[in-house]
Amino acid sequence: MKKVLATTLTVMMALNLAACSGGSSAPETTAAPAATTAAETKAAETAAADKEAETPAAESGDGLVQGTGTTLTVYTNSGSDGRGEWLVERAAKDGFDIQFIEAGGAEIQNRLLAEKNAPIADVVYGLNSIMWESLKAEDILIPYTPVWADEIPEGLNDPEGYYHAIVKQAILLVYDENQTAPEDAPKDWLDLWTNEAFDGKYEYLTSLSGGTVRNVLAGILTRYADPNGELGVSAEGWEQIAQYYQHGVPAEEGMDVYAQISDPAKPVICGQMWSSGIETRDEQYGTKTNYVVPEVGVPYAVEAISIVNGTKNEEEAQRFVDWFGSAQIQGEWAQEFSTLPANKNAVDKANEFNQKIATLPAQDIDWGLVAENIDAWCETIELNYMQ
Amino acid sequence: MKTKKISMTPQTIYNILILVFLFWFVMACLVLPNINTVWSVFFQEGAFTTEPLRKLLGSERAMRSLKNSFMLAPSLSLTVGFVGISLVLITEYFDIKGAKILRLGYMTTLIYGGIILVSGYKFIYGSNGFLTNLFARLIPSFPTDWFQGYWAVLFVMTFACTSNHMIFLRNAMRAVDFQTVEAAQNMGAGPVKILMKVVLPVLTPSLLAVTILTFITGLSATSAPLLVGGKDFQTITPMILSFSKNVGSRDLAALLALFLGAATIILLVIMMQIEKRGHYMSVSKVKTTIVKQKIHNPVLNILAHAYAYILFLIYVVPVVLIVLFSFTDSASIARRQLDLSTLTLNNYAAVFSKATAYKPFLVSIVYSTLASLAVAILVLVACRIIQKRRDKISTALEYSLLIPWLLPTTLIAMGLITTYNTPRFWMFNKVLTGTSFIMFLGYMIIKIPFTLRMTKAAFFALDDSLEDAAKNLGAKPLYTFFRVLLPVVLPTVLAIFALNFNGLLGDYDMSVFMYHPLRQPLGVYIKSLTDSQTNADNSALTFVYAVLMMIISGIVLYLVYGRGDNSKLGDNK
Amino acid sequence: MIKLDNIGVTFGSFEALKNINIHVKEGEFFTFLGPSGCGKTTTLRTITGFIHPSCGRVSVRGVDITDTPIEKRNIGMVFQSYALFPTMTVYENIAFGLKVQKMNKDEISQKVHAMAEKVDLSDEQLQKKVSQLSGGQQQRVAIARALVTSPEIICLDEPLSNLDAKLRVQLRNELKDLQKRFGITTVYVTHDQEEALTLSDRIAVFNKGVIEQIGRPDEIYNHSATEFVCNFIGDINRLSPEFMKASGADKVSGIDTGKHCYIRLERMHVNDAVAGDAMTIQAKVQNYEYYGLYIKYSLEVQGQIVKVIEKNSGKPLYGTGETVTVSFNPADIMQYEG
Numbered sequence A: 001m002k003k004v005l006a007t008t009l010t011v012m013m014a015l016n017l018a019a020c021s022g023g024s025s026a027p028e029t030t031a032a033p034a035a036t037t038a039a040e041t042k043a044a045e046t047a048a049a050d051k052e053a054e055t056p057a058a059e060s061g062d063g064l065v066q067g068t069g070t071t072l073t074v075y076t077n078s079g080s081d082g083r084g085e086w087l088v089e090r091a092a093k094d095g096f097d098i099q100f101i102e103a104g105g106a107e108i109q110n111r112l113l114a115e116k117n118a119p120i121a122d123v124v125y126g127l128n129s130i131m132w133e134s135l136k137a138e139d140i141l142i143p144y145t146p147v148w149a150d151e152i153p154e155g156l157n158d159p160e161g162y163y164h165a166i167v168k169q170a171i172l173l174v175y176d177e178n179q180t181a182p183e184d185a186p187k188d189w190l191d192l193w194t195n196e197a198f199d200g201k202y203e204y205l206t207s208l209s210g211g212t213v214r215n216v217l218a219g220i221l222t223r224y225a226d227p228n229g230e231l232g233v234s235a236e237g238w239e240q241i242a243q244y245y246q247h248g249v250p251a252e253e254g255m256d257v258y259a260q261i262s263d264p265a266k267p268v269i270c271g272q273m274w275s276s277g278i279e280t281r282d283e284q285y286g287t288k289t290n291y292v293v294p295e296v297g298v299p300y301a302v303e304a305i306s307i308v309n310g311t312k313n314e315e316e317a318q319r320f321v322d323w324f325g326s327a328q329i330q331g332e333w334a335q336e337f338s339t340l341p342a343n344k345n346a347v348d349k350a351n352e353f354n355q356k357i358a359t360l361p362a363q364d365i366d367w368g369l370v371a372e373n374i375d376a377w378c379e380t381i382e383l384n385y386m387q
Numbered sequence B: 001m002k003t004k005k006i007s008m009t010p011q012t013i014y015n016i017l018i019l020v021f022l023f024w025f026v027m028a029c030l031v032l033p034n035i036n037t038v039w040s041v042f043f044q045e046g047a048f049t050t051e052p053l054r055k056l057l058g059s060e061r062a063m064r065s066l067k068n069s070f071m072l073a074p075s076l077s078l079t080v081g082f083v084g085i086s087l088v089l090i091t092e093y094f095d096i097k098g099a100k101i102l103r104l105g106y107m108t109t110l111i112y113g114g115i116i117l118v119s120g121y122k123f124i125y126g127s128n129g130f131l132t133n134l135f136a137r138l139i140p141s142f143p144t145d146w147f148q149g150y151w152a153v154l155f156v157m158t159f160a161c162t163s164n165h166m167i168f169l170r171n172a173m174r175a176v177d178f179q180t181v182e183a184a185q186n187m188g189a190g191p192v193k194i195l196m197k198v199v200l201p202v203l204t205p206s207l208l209a210v211t212i213l214t215f216i217t218g219l220s221a222t223s224a225p226l227l228v229g230g231k232d233f234q235t236i237t238p239m240i241l242s243f244s245k246n247v248g249s250r251d252l253a254a255l256l257a258l259f260l261g262a263a264t265i266i267l268l269v270i271m272m273q274i275e276k277r278g279h280y281m282s283v284s285k286v287k288t289t290i291v292k293q294k295i296h297n298p299v300l301n302i303l304a305h306a307y308a309y310i311l312f313l314i315y316v317v318p319v320v321l322i323v324l325f326s327f328t329d330s331a332s333i334a335r336r337q338l339d340l341s342t343l344t345l346n347n348y349a350a351v352f353s354k355a356t357a358y359k360p361f362l363v364s365i366v367y368s369t370l371a372s373l374a375v376a377i378l379v380l381v382a383c384r385i386i387q388k389r390r391d392k393i394s395t396a397l398e399y400s401l402l403i404p405w406l407l408p409t410t411l412i413a414m415g416l417i418t419t420y421n422t423p424r425f426w427m428f429n430k431v432l433t434g435t436s437f438i439m440f441l442g443y444m445i446i447k448i449p450f451t452l453r454m455t456k457a458a459f460f461a462l463d464d465s466l467e468d469a470a471k472n473l474g475a476k477p478l479y480t481f482f483r484v485l486l487p488v489v490l491p492t493v494l495a496i497f498a499l500n501f502n503g504l505l506g507d508y509d510m511s512v513f514m515y516h517p518l519r520q521p522l523g524v525y526i527k528s529l530t531d532s533q534t535n536a537d538n539s540a541l542t543f544v545y546a547v548l549m550m551i552i553s554g555i556v557l558y559l560v561y562g563r564g565d566n567s568k569l570g571d572n573k
Numbered sequence C: 001m002i003k004l005d006n007i008g009v010t011f012g013s014f015e016a017l018k019n020i021n022i023h024v025k026e027g028e029f030f031t032f033l034g035p036s037g038c039g040k041t042t043t044l045r046t047i048t049g050f051i052h053p054s055c056g057r058v059s060v061r062g063v064d065i066t067d068t069p070i071e072k073r074n075i076g077m078v079f080q081s082y083a084l085f086p087t088m089t090v091y092e093n094i095a096f097g098l099k100v101q102k103m104n105k106d107e108i109s110q111k112v113h114a115m116a117e118k119v120d121l122s123d124e125q126l127q128k129k130v131s132q133l134s135g136g137q138q139q140r141v142a143i144a145r146a147l148v149t150s151p152e153i154i155c156l157d158e159p160l161s162n163l164d165a166k167l168r169v170q171l172r173n174e175l176k177d178l179q180k181r182f183g184i185t186t187v188y189v190t191h192d193q194e195e196a197l198t199l200s201d202r203i204a205v206f207n208k209g210v211i212e213q214i215g216r217p218d219e220i221y222n223h224s225a226t227e228f229v230c231n232f233i234g235d236i237n238r239l240s241p242e243f244m245k246a247s248g249a250d251k252v253s254g255i256d257t258g259k260h261c262y263i264r265l266e267r268m269h270v271n272d273a274v275a276g277d278a279m280t281i282q283a284k285v286q287n288y289e290y291y292g293l294y295i296k297y298s299l300e301v302q303g304q305i306v307k308v309i310e311k312n313s314g315k316p317l318y319g320t321g322e323t324v325t326v327s328f329n330p331a332d333i334m335q336y337e338g
Helices: A002-015 A033-045 A049-062 A083-093 A103-116 A129-135 A211-224 A236-247 A259-262 A274-283 A314-324 A327-337 A344-349 A354-357 A369-384 B010-043 B051-057 B062-091 B099-110 B114-125 B131-138 B152-162 B161-175 B178-186 B191-219 B223-228 B235-243 B248-274 B296-327 B330-335 B346-353 B358-389 B392-401 B409-419 B437-460 B464-472 B478-505 B522-530 B539-563 C041-049 C088-099 C106-116 C133-145 C165-182 C193-200 C219-220 C225-231 C241-247
Strands: A071-076 A099-102 A123-125 A164-174 A225-230 A270-272 A290-291 A298-306 C002-011 C014-024 C030-032 C057-060 C075-078 C155-156 C185-189 C202-207 C210-215 C236-239 C260-264 C268-270 C279-290 C294-301 C306-309 C323-330 C334-336
Touching: A002 A259, A002 B392, A049 B161, A071 A103, A071 A314, A071 A344, A071 C279, A083 A099, A083 A314, A083 C294, A103 B010, A103 B235, A103 C014, A123 C268, A129 A211, A129 A298, A129 A369, A129 B114, A129 C241, A164 A259, A164 A274, A164 A327, A164 A354, A164 B010, A164 C185, A211 A225, A211 A236, A211 A270, A211 A298, A211 A369, A211 B478, A225 A236, A236 A369, A259 A270, A259 A274, A259 B330, A270 A274, A270 A290, A274 A290, A274 A354, A274 B330, A290 B330, A298 A314, A314 C088, A327 A344, A327 C294, A344 C075, A369 B062, A369 B235, A369 B248, B010 B392, B010 B409, B010 B437, B051 B062, B062 B099, B062 B191, B062 B235, B062 B248, B062 B296, B062 C323, B099 B114, B099 B161, B099 B478, B099 B539, B114 B131, B114 B152, B114 B223, B114 B296, B114 B358, B114 B539, B152 B178, B152 B223, B152 B296, B152 C041, B161 B191, B161 B437, B161 B478, B161 C002, B178 C155, B178 C219, B191 B248, B223 B539, B235 B409, B248 B409, B296 C075, B346 C210, B358 B392, B358 B437, B358 B478, B392 B437, B409 B437, B437 B478, B437 C225, B464 B478, B464 C075, B478 B539, B522 B539, B522 C075, C002 C041, C014 C041, C014 C210, C030 C193, C041 C185, C041 C202, C075 C106, C106 C165, C133 C155, C133 C165, C133 C323, C165 C193, C185 C193, C193 C219, C202 C219, C202 C225, C210 C219, C225 C334, C236 C306, C241 C279, C268 C306, C279 C334, C294 C323
Parallel strands: A071 A099, A071 A123, C030 C185, C030 C202, C075 C155, C155 C185
Antiparallel strands: A123 A298, A164 A270, A164 A290, A164 A298, C002 C014, C002 C057, C202 C210, C236 C260, C260 C334, C268 C323, C279 C294, C279 C323, C294 C306
């Protein structure tokens, strides 16, 4: 009983770690009943493993969920820039043994699909809703409600409980204030092709497998949803897409959009960018990034975490999910890699830039429609609309 | 009509075992994993469909890209053929001062390629490149985007695709019997006539073989069109790659790849017919090695030297620039501005300061070595059968081994994973997905066709009587193979090994789907470094890794090929 | 020694050899002669075992070896290209057959050196790569390699082809010399009649997969059994019916003008009838080729060109347009059914 209590306490502390960075453990907010139930169930399940868990918990003393040391394989498209290494080290401190596979979102998705009958991954994180929906449809995920599920703002988690949000990423149309005054900048994506001033001045990606570009496309196409239209989109919507590719400049392979924007000699003045990549680019290219906030809002790519169907370490995977999505870890993650945490209790750990991003209005996107059609949309675009 | 023995000697049992093994390999590794992919092109939801075909035919972009690919391939075969022959003549036939240095320069394509190589060219000819800036200063109205489209692609690829010429055609040139040249001179033939009528015909078999490879390279051109093709000259392979990553569009990827594959196979069949007609073999007993030919006409001599050194510059400057730019930052690379004062060791420090940085190198070196070795052995065995049997079985074997040329790498990888993610009879009920073994298998499979093509050429150039002689002296077939035949083809086999190794070292397309969590290969590692999301653009690191890979590739080439160049291996052909 | 009984070889539907019967005697230098594609190499390869005959038997000393594997036959062979192993040294080449027999190293070394000495290869040459040798040296290596295992028979497949004329003659002499020294039964394949005539004890002339004649060089030359043989062996004049009539040869008993009549070049004489030259005819000198040892005249007789070889006796040459008398012995005329 003592052990159960200890674990429950640990979990609760993790749940409620709001503003406290590190040591302080005074619970201030009350945990949601659902989460408590989950925590209790888990505590009972893991009672056997508690012995191992206890020791590191005592050492780190920050009240986080502790791993048992079972090796977990984590797939992610969000492990570059040292994030993977940081994660392995940080998790080890709390008793998790992590090995990860890092690749682009599309590759991770394909790998998971191909390994369906013999899954290697236990946990996947970093993918966006579009990909999650398709994985869910293929029966590759299993539902699990992490202890921190309630700390995520409405609408970001999967209502069916298969995946839960960890990081928010605004998908923005960016320009350099050094080159373009805000008043001369486009006001919406549609401006790019409806306003002659931007003809040949924006970059579009030729590869459609990335998460960002798919969000951009979804942001445009879902505005023209039409159940009778081709692939759920009205003819007008497709006309917009045609215009988008007609008036833009294809991205140059191996060259960052900032290399184009920052160079006065290049005609390109704006292009798509994910919010957390902006600051470092400003530093590197000497740009002063500003972004377009259309009236309809900006698309948010929500990076989430889920457990893979067929994992042999389901309980440890659940512990890891509980740990990784906790406000404490997401807060550290945000500080380390300047992300915008989805966890309400970790948002204040984000830097100033991301705090501002957090206030941008979100575009209302029918993700169901997107998930159902995005592959077909991309195929059609590649075949018929891209130049 | 070789001796036919019905009795079960150990030799026959051994032969049967090998055939059984090859049959298994072809079925389990080449046919089964790919059959679904191909099937899905024509049959969807249980019924025959023309939907993928209809979609492609309806796509102006796909048709244009396909047309461009089919335009590029033959023109590239011509230009690469011309430049490739020039390189061989400059380094091996004519007396050009500094031939050794020139040769090193011309061989730079062996150690780098793809995006990096094209980037190197863009540093010179691109819109902000050195030459472009120079022209723009001289002629104010000079269009700075001149280096774009078909001609630019053709130009870059012409110089990028001469690797095979520098190895295989040069080998053939060294095997030319100089007496035939002297004989022709003696009969009063002029230098041009000798070249055209005496030397080049001897090179024909090798030239045909490398031309096929050039053609295939042209068909599957990726980096050059992406970087310098511009809007008007995009080719089909980037589209195939992109479709093959999109789950719903794999049928299109497979269909497009089949188009290219079919063209390749048709070409190969023609090649095989030409090969069957026989080839020019030196009948001379006392071969003498080529004595470099002096160009007596002083004007021509100067022109030849100028040509040789201009080619040298075209080859070497991009490499030098890549090395230099690896010491700068991403912004400089993007602007193609090289300021010597800003050179820094930071990039290298960043790479080497990570304790884990060496591991991907190790993983890739081990995998590439093993796979290149395995494919060399497999293909040697297969070639032996193809050369000896010349019947339906051997023809079937040969065509089966070319299957990987029919499909893009990504689809082959997916096929392998999906087929062997459950226990299957053909793989002895072992699940391969998720094991360290599957990537080795994948690496091996994608290198089979090229290896087969070149190894076969080496085998067919062998004097049949060598084998007869060994047998006549009492040697058993295995002994004959290992002691007599293999040593003769070894230089070629080693060269192929080196090329395969270098090709696999930085592989991404296959690795990303197959690598084991504990064994991240170099290609994936580099991509993850440079495909950053939160950090800044890391394109400088790409250059650093490119330089490091050049060094490894260079060492491998030197070890297995270069060293023998002037010593004992050189005499063998 | 070697007996070929009714050998036949077919490649697909092509009959490469028909009904070949040969008996090579112990120690004999036996040559297969014929134009390319006549079946001589095929026959040789049935002896060495590279080709299995479709019918017939091959035996050596009465032992049937038709089904014996190549490597067990112990028949030495020298290939047209010599087939020296390019990756090995001269020593390794010669030692190859001994190594295969798993002989111990000392014994191999001793045998190789002994053999090298016999074929005049120095110790220094033994350590060289075969590509560094001259043509003559290469031939000797090839022969040494074939002989070092002490085979009972050695087969040589056009070993002198593709060599320049001078080297050819030199090597021919060396070859004959070696064969005599070793006294080994030799089967030799060539398309060169001069080679065949100078080297052989006996010759089998092949044509289109059959043997036209087997005999000593002089038999083959002087009494060619068939029109093919007489044409193939050496230069010859075919005599037109007009020539026969004008010279009166058609009246000689035993000569049938309905047949094709031939006479060898050296059997006719210009202004120099010898004993037995019963026939004479007038001819006009068209031109001549001066060889030193002899002179070859082209003469016009009855609208046909006849060639005559005249020994160089130091007499003045007959110039173009000069009229001369050609004489010959009708017994030298060879006749064949048309």
